[in-house]
Amino acid sequence: MAHPLDLLGGLLLVAGAAFLLFGGLGLVRMPDVFNRIQAGTKATTLGTLLSLAGMACLRPEWGLKLLLIGLFILFTNPISSQVLARAAHRTGAEKTVKTSVDRLAEDTGEAP
Amino acid sequence: MAKAREIALLFATLFLFWGMLNGSLAQDVLGVGLVAALVIAVLFRDGLAVLSEFRATPRAFFAAARYLPYFLKELVKSNLALAAIVLAPDLPVNPGIVKVRTRLKSRMGRLLLANSITLTPGTLTVELDGEWLYIHWVTVESTDIEAATASIVAGFERYLEVMYG
Amino acid sequence: MAEALIHLAATLAGIAFLLALYRFFRGPSAADRVIAFDVLTIVAITGIVLVAFVEGRGIYLDVALIYALLSFLGVIAVARYLERGL
Numbered sequence: 560m561a562h563p564l565d566l567l568g569g570l571l572l573v574a575g576a577a578f579l580l581f582g583g584l585g586l587v588r589m590p591d592v593f594n595r596i597q598a599g600t601k602a603t604t605l606g607t608l609l610s611l612a613g614m615a616c617l618r619p620e621w622g623l624k625l626l627l628i629g630l631f632i633l634f635t636n637p638i639s640s641q642v643l644a645r646a647a648h649r650t651g652a653e654k655t656v657k658t659s660v661d662r663l664a665e666d667t668g669e670a671p
Numbered sequence: 672m673a674k675a676r677e678i679a680l681l682f683a684t685l686f687l688f689w690g691m692l693n694g695s696l697a698q699d700v701l702g703v704g705l706v707a708a709l710v711i712a713v714l715f716r717d718g719l720a721v722l723s724e725f726r727a728t729p730r731a732f733f734a735a736a737r738y739l740p741y742f743l744k745e746l747v748k749s750n751l752a753l754a755a756i757v758l759a760p761d762l763p764v765n766p767g768i769v770k771v772r773t774r775l776k777s778r779m780g781r782l783l784l785a786n787s788i789t790l791t792p793g794t795l796t797v798e799l800d801g802e803w804l805y806i807h808w809v810t811v812e813s814t815d816i817e818a819a820t821a822s823i824v825a826g827f828e829r830y831l832e833v834m835y836g
Numbered sequence: 837m838a839e840a841l842i843h844l845a846a847t848l849a850g851i852a853f854l855l856a857l858y859r860f861f862r863g864p865s866a867a868d869r870v871i872a873f874d875v876l877t878i879v880a881i882t883g884i885v886l887v888a889f890v891e892g893r894g895i896y897l898d899v900a901l902i903y904a905l906l907s908f909l910g911v912i913a914v915a916r917y918l919e920r921g922l
């Protein structure tokens with residue numbers, strides 16, 4: 560078990576899980592839906608990529624399939640969050656009072 | 672001629688993914704994949720702009736090779752910044768939606784730009800409208816279109832411009 | 837050593853799952869629940885990969901891949917519904 564690659568894999572897995580945790584924390588702490596989407600997407604994308612890389616170190620024979628999962632998440636995660644953010648904005652989701660500017664609402668003529 | 676090239680590219684990509692999914696070089700597995708990839712490539716030859724709009728010049732490949740590490744670096748940076756915000760007791764955010772402009776013309780270039788922006792420091796693409804992008808920014812530094820464009824868009828556009836135009 | 841690290845990773849992912857679950861039930865808007873659901877799925881993918889390792893069964897990775905695919909389509913579908921339905 561003391562193989563250096565095993566150790567690296569374990570550490571990458573822990574780092575990945577830590578970012579997942581930050582994502583979860585951001586989801587709970589952030590003040591409005593847009594900030595939550597930001598926290599949710601970014602942290603979970605990197606977290607998953609790190610976890611998958613860690614697993615690829617532990618089980619190199621799974622490497623290709625893990626790479627495929629990673630590529631898929633890297634490509635689809637931002638798309639789904641953009642579509643969701645757009646839907647939230649179009650349906651008039653509430654923005655935190657800290658929000659300083661909303662050019663989109665100005666341009667589409669909604670109340671800011 | 673252009674069509675044959677697109678079909679070939681799509682076929683090669685599909686076959687590569689089939690190989691990765693199966694992780695096997697057995698003849699029957701490869702045979703099934705070969706037929707399936709070919710059929711899909713012929714039927715859906717217009718469907719994959721990520722390949723057909725790629726310029727496939729040496730400069731474009733070079734830009735793609737430099738784009739990837741730059742993107743990964745930004746992704747890590749953005750996560751560390753976000754972790755710092757989430758862990759800070761007073762939650763230091765100054766969110767807002769700003770407007771930026773891109774020089775990119777192709778659909779795929781714009782999509783990759785929007786995706787890249789979403790995964791990098793504090794920014795999330797909310798709406799695409801032609802050359803205009805509306806970006807939700809966790810810590811707004813500038814509401815000016817030119818300044819925001821320079822800080823959010825320019826870094827990626829440099830590479831994507833060469834790759835997709 | 838590696839075993840302890842995997843336990844630690846599973847624990848952290850578990851806490852992330854609970855936090856996302858809190859947001860899922862708390863809402864308040866539908867978009868909040870959808871992003872919470874998205875995060876739940878992504879965390880679950882790491883979970884599935886960990887289970888695949890512990891059980892030593894590579895076939896679970898296919899489950900993770902399909903799960904990621906379905907979650908993506910699900911989020912897009914719900915977002916579309918929100919735009920048209922409300």
